[in-house]
Amino acid sequence: MSTAGADAGVEGNETPTAQPATEAQRPADYQALGLTQTEFELIVEKLGHRPNDVELAMFSLLWSEHCAYKHSRKLLRRLPTEGRRVLMGPGENAGAVDIGNGYAVAFKVESHNHPSAVEPFQGAATGVGGILRDVFALGARPIAILDSLRFGELDSERSRFLLDGAVRGIGHYGNSIGVATVGGEIYFEGPYEHNCLVNAMCVGLARKDEMVRAAATGVGNAVVLIGASTGRDGIGGASVLASAELGAGDEAKRPSVQIGDPFEESKLLECCLELLGKALLVCLQDLGAAGLTSSAGEMAWAGGVGIEIDVARVPLREADMEPFEIMVSESQERMLAVVSPERLHEVLAVCEKWQTGAARIGILTANGRFRVLRGEEVLGEMPLAALVDGCPLYDLSPAQPDGWIYGNRATLAPGASGEETLLALLSSPSLSSKRWAFEQYDSLVGSRTVRRPEAADAAVLQIPEAGTAIAVSIDGNGRRVACDPRAGTIEAVLECVQNLACVGAAPLGLTNCLNFGNPEKPTPAWQLDQSIAGLAEACEALGVPVVGGNVSLYNEGPEGPIYPTPVVGIVGELPDPARSAPSAFAREGDAIAILGPFAPSLAGSELAKLRGELGMGLPQPDIAAVAAACSTVRRAVREGQLASAHDISEGGLACAIAESAIGGELGCRVDDLSPLLQRGCSGHEALFGEASGGFLLSGERSVLASLGAIVIGEVGGEELRIGQLSLSLAEAERAWRSLQACEEPRGAAGTLRG
Amino acid sequence: MIWGVLQFPGSCDQRDALHACGLAGEARLIWHEERDLSGVDAVVVPGGFSYGDYLRAGAIARFSPAMAAVAEFAAAGGPVLGICNGFQVLCEAGLLPGALLRNRDLRFLCRQVELVAQGADSPFTTGIEAGERLSLPAKHGEGRYFAPPALLEEIEAGAQVAFRYAAGENPNGSARDIAGVVNEAGNVLGLMPHPEHAVDRLSGSTDGLAIFQSAAGSLV
Numbered sequence: 001m002s003t004a005g006a007d008a009g010v011e012g013n014e015t016p017t018a019q020p021a022t023e024a025q026r027p028a029d030y031q032a033l034g035l036t037q038t039e040f041e042l043i044v045e046k047l048g049h050r051p052n053d054v055e056l057a058m059f060s061l062l063w064s065e066h067c068a069y070k071h072s073r074k075l076l077r078r079l080p081t082e083g084r085r086v087l088m089g090p091g092e093n094a095g096a097v098d099i100g101n102g103y104a105v106a107f108k109v110e111s112h113n114h115p116s117a118v119e120p121f122q123g124a125a126t127g128v129g130g131i132l133r134d135v136f137a138l139g140a141r142p143i144a145i146l147d148s149l150r151f152g153e154l155d156s157e158r159s160r161f162l163l164d165g166a167v168r169g170i171g172h173y174g175n176s177i178g179v180a181t182v183g184g185e186i187y188f189e190g191p192y193e194h195n196c197l198v199n200a201m202c203v204g205l206a207r208k209d210e211m212v213r214a215a216a217t218g219v220g221n222a223v224v225l226i227g228a229s230t231g232r233d234g235i236g237g238a239s240v241l242a243s244a245e246l247g248a249g250d251e252a253k254r255p256s257v258q259i260g261d262p263f264e265e266s267k268l269l270e271c272c273l274e275l276l277g278k279a280l281l282v283c284l285q286d287l288g289a290a291g292l293t294s295s296a297g298e299m300a301w302a303g304g305v306g307i308e309i310d311v312a313r314v315p316l317r318e319a320d321m322e323p324f325e326i327m328v329s330e331s332q333e334r335m336l337a338v339v340s341p342e343r344l345h346e347v348l349a350v351c352e353k354w355q356t357g358a359a360r361i362g363i364l365t366a367n368g369r370f371r372v373l374r375g376e377e378v379l380g381e382m383p384l385a386a387l388v389d390g391c392p393l394y395d396l397s398p399a400q401p402d403g404w405i406y407g408n409r410a411t412l413a414p415g416a417s418g419e420e421t422l423l424a425l426l427s428s429p430s431l432s433s434k435r436w437a438f439e440q441y442d443s444l445v446g447s448r449t450v451r452r453p454e455a456a457d458a459a460v461l462q463i464p465e466a467g468t469a470i471a472v473s474i475d476g477n478g479r480r481v482a483c484d485p486r487a488g489t490i491e492a493v494l495e496c497v498q499n500l501a502c503v504g505a506a507p508l509g510l511t512n513c514l515n516f517g518n519p520e521k522p523t524p525a526w527q528l529d530q531s532i533a534g535l536a537e538a539c540e541a542l543g544v545p546v547v548g549g550n551v552s553l554y555n556e557g558p559e560g561p562i563y564p565t566p567v568v569g570i571v572g573e574l575p576d577p578a579r580s581a582p583s584a585f586a587r588e589g590d591a592i593a594i595l596g597p598f599a600p601s602l603a604g605s606e607l608a609k610l611r612g613e614l615g616m617g618l619p620q621p622d623i624a625a626v627a628a629a630c631s632t633v634r635r636a637v638r639e640g641q642l643a644s645a646h647d648i649s650e651g652g653l654a655c656a657i658a659e660s661a662i663g664g665e666l667g668c669r670v671d672d673l674s675p676l677l678q679r680g681c682s683g684h685e686a687l688f689g690e691a692s693g694g695f696l697l698s699g700e701r702s703v704l705a706s707l708g709a710i711v712i713g714e715v716g717g718e719e720l721r722i723g724q725l726s727l728s729l730a731e732a733e734r735a736w737r738s739l740q741a742c743e744e745p746r747g748a749a750g751t752l753r754g
Numbered sequence: 755m756i757w758g759v760l761q762f763p764g765s766c767d768q769r770d771a772l773h774a775c776g777l778a779g780e781a782r783l784i785w786h787e788e789r790d791l792s793g794v795d796a797v798v799v800p801g802g803f804s805y806g807d808y809l810r811a812g813a814i815a816r817f818s819p820a821m822a823a824v825a826e827f828a829a830a831g832g833p834v835l836g837i838c839n840g841f842q843v844l845c846e847a848g849l850l851p852g853a854l855l856r857n858r859d860l861r862f863l864c865r866q867v868e869l870v871a872q873g874a875d876s877p878f879t880t881g882i883e884a885g886e887r888l889s890l891p892a893k894h895g896e897g898r899y900f901a902p903p904a905l906l907e908e909i910e911a912g913a914q915v916a917f918r919y920a921a922g923e924n925p926n927g928s929a930r931d932i933a934g935v936v937n938e939a940g941n942v943l944g945l946m947p948h949p950e951h952a953v954d955r956l957s958g959s960t961d962g963l964a965i966f967q968s969a970a971g972s973l974v
Binding site: 168171172175176177178261262263264266267270354355438439440441442443444445446447449450452462577578 | 763764765766767769770773801802803805806807808861862863864865891893895948950951954955956957958
């Protein structure tokens with residue numbers, strides 16, 4: 001959504017002006033760049049002449065799915081984006097909400113899937129680098145990173161290689177730049193085997209009066225490129241990698257993956273924040289997908305001006321780069337600023353202090369056109385209206401599949417006992433503890449982290465300067481979305497809101513990353529359409545505005561599409577971080593209770609997966625009832641009434657109980673499952689079934705009862721006793737911590753520093 | 755007292771150190787190009803990745819103008835605390851014995867660890883009894899303390915080991931569980947875990963405060 005143009009655009013003037021450098025594009029040229037024949041003809045029509053190489057390269061990127069959202073933008077219009085606390089919404093570098101006392105929190109999630117599938121270490125590292133730039137581009141200091149990762153099953157060597165590389169890459173970048181990685185999630189499912197997902201979310205803190213929008217204004221103002229020099233890395237990343245399916249020979253695409261340099265970004269970050277703090281910039285935009293082309297084009301279009309870029313002034317890593325390469329390079333750690341000429345020397349002085357590059361490479365004009373120059377020579381000239389906002393938007397041709405299109409092989413014996421089932425669930429890589437991964441991340445730098453990873457259902461960060469605290473969670477279960485894209489997406493939003501409720505936080509705004517297959521095919525189109533409908537429905541019903549996001553399509557391998565995976569990140573606020581409830585049991589003798597409209601079923605559950613019983617369909621979540629339960633829990637947590645609060649999600653009640661017990665190093669005895677049986681559940685559904693709306697709480701019996709929670713047991717002992725099921729805590733913990741013991745292949749590109 | 759907290763390009767924990775020092779006096783940042791430490795009573799070299807640390811942790815920072823000033827300050831008996839990357843920088847600068855190698859399992863590790871104070875004679879430990887346990891977070895990829903056997907014997911004999919990881923807590927394979935050492939004079943302390951991240955009840959531990967308060971107390 002970052003690429004959406006503002007409505008203050010300039011009408012395109014369609015008289016031809018540039019001298020086409022080469023005229024005779026064969027279909028192979030534009031098709032190799034990802035354009036269809038119709039799109040190419042439309043470009044010729046809008047331009048008034050056949051595009052030359054520079055123009056064609058620029059159009060092909062800005063008209064790619066990654067930049068133009070041509071298959072998703074119409075659907076995204078359904079999402080509610082307004083809210084009392086919203087300061088910046090979709091169309092800006094990141095969304096931002098007001099947290100009071102003159103401060104704002106900016107946040108966004110973005111994908112770096114295809115680069116990570118080709119080269120996981122650099123792909124994940126630069127994914128983090130890119131989302132950090134989106135956040136500090138609007139003047140916010142990044143204070144937290146969360147990651148949402150998806151890989152194939154862990155018994156695949158490729159998945160272990162990708163997991164290892166991605167985790168190292170995230171750690172390398174986040175640790176080195178000094179931004180805490182405070183949370184995230186990792187799932188392992190067969191459909192991600194070929195096409196892993198790496199989504200990174202960044203949360204930043206800004207003074208409201210220092211924030212800037214991504215709109216270039218002021219004809220005659222200088223365009224300054226700040227940061228690293230420009231090289232040949234990442235040429236065509238947005239079109240070649242991000243907007244096409246993966247397939248054989250992807251190793252050959254490694255040159256399209258960018259290389260990250262967190263030290264360069266660290267200097268760039270401090271430099272940009274100092275520039276914005278001194279009010280020296282008119283606007284600032286990061287260079288991400290499609291490099292200079294998109295950042296210059298989009299900021300000019302958003303501000304209603306024209307822009308000229310002189311490629312001869314761009315500092316290069318290799319002297320012989322072609323102009324089109326300079327315009328589309330995705331070299332990392334670069335920002336584009338608009339500066340009034342009289343402040344230019346002050347800007348350059350700050351860049352000098354931070355030892356970061358700065359070059360005046362262009363100027364804003366009044367003509368609504370994007371001109372590319374090399375000295376005096378005009379290399380290309382395009383109306384911004386055509387380039388940035390002219391790409392046709394497509395309607396999808398969705399069709400619901402006849403049944404379950406993904407494989408599912410049983411891995412749990414049909415007659416498994418309750419104990420065997422619980423151990424199998426706890427040790428399944430998607431459910432087991434992610435300590436192995438998050439211990440590789442600095443979760444503390446910045447001194448804001450009040451609840452560390454796995455200590456509570458959401459990360460909690462204190463913001464003493466604003467007299468408040470925030471909580472963040474990121475969620476999305478692709479398998480359940482595959483079962484029912486609408487209900488599954490609603491569940492993802494509800495789970496995120498439930499996680500926030502457990503620490504006492506109320507949602508302020510939502511960001512999302514929609515990871516789907518090829519939208520030109522009927523099934524992924526249907527999944528995308530239904531999922532966005534569910535996202536809109538949940539956000540409307542809960543009153544949570546969507547302040548930004550990202551769409552990643554064409555996530556397919558030779559075996560077909562990934563699970564449809566909307567990843568939802570929500571930032572909430574809470575008055576007193578000291579009271580945010582842990583997810584672990586805290587005291588021997590506390591009562592254990594469930595609360596909420598929780599009617600679990602095995603449909604789409606982890607157990608159904610282990611049994612090889614996956615199929616279409618999910619129970620329909622009751623959003624209003626879940627919202628009511630969330631507010632009850634939130635209020636109780638804020639009043640300090642609960643010893644622990646935990647959302648019941650994957651693996652059902654039994655796994656939630658095991659997690660709270662293992663975390664607290666306290667056993668428990670849960671005798672009474674009759675409340676769930678009375679809701680129509682079978683014994684196995686009560687233990688392992690999944691659904692929205694369930695909370696597992698512990699505390700004083702009378703307090704829990706006064707909240708309307710149903711007491712089902714008591715904390716204590718060294719055993720997990722749930723109904724007929726009995727396990728030693730140590731055995732349960734061994735199973736849950738098994739991800740730590742996974743074989744650790746050495747990533748080829750992994751470097752590690754301290 | 756006034757603390758000076760060094761800031762190199764690539765430093766990460768300087769704001770955290772500034773906050774912690776501010777709880778035991780006043781504190782200001784010292785830019786890496788500054789040579790003047792006048793008015794500063796104690797120096798902290800903070801954590802992070804100074805100058806990117808692509809070559810070897812601390813290898814470039816030791817040549818910075820500010821470090822030249824810190825070396826003079828230390829030679830004159832001024833208290834200097836190096837935390838994590840700061841410890842690495844002080845070792846590279848020759849202000850502390852030994853070196854920090856990559857962690858035993860070659861991965862960055864972020865984990866709360868228990869330390870045991872060893873009774874070293876240093877302004878940073880005057881308020882900490884020998885045998886006292888401190889819970890601090892460690893977070894590093896190159897924190898495995900190493901010194902040749904003869905040097906190890908020497909620093910043990912000179913009571914220069916200030917902190918060890920408690921039994922079973924050594925996260926990185928450090929020789930003899932060493933988490934922190936002082937120089938011969940005791941005024942320079944290097945510590946791999948982060949006391950500045952343990953000064954606030956909300957962060958889980960306030961055990962790090964004693965280190966800053968000790969230095970403040972011993973200068974009064």
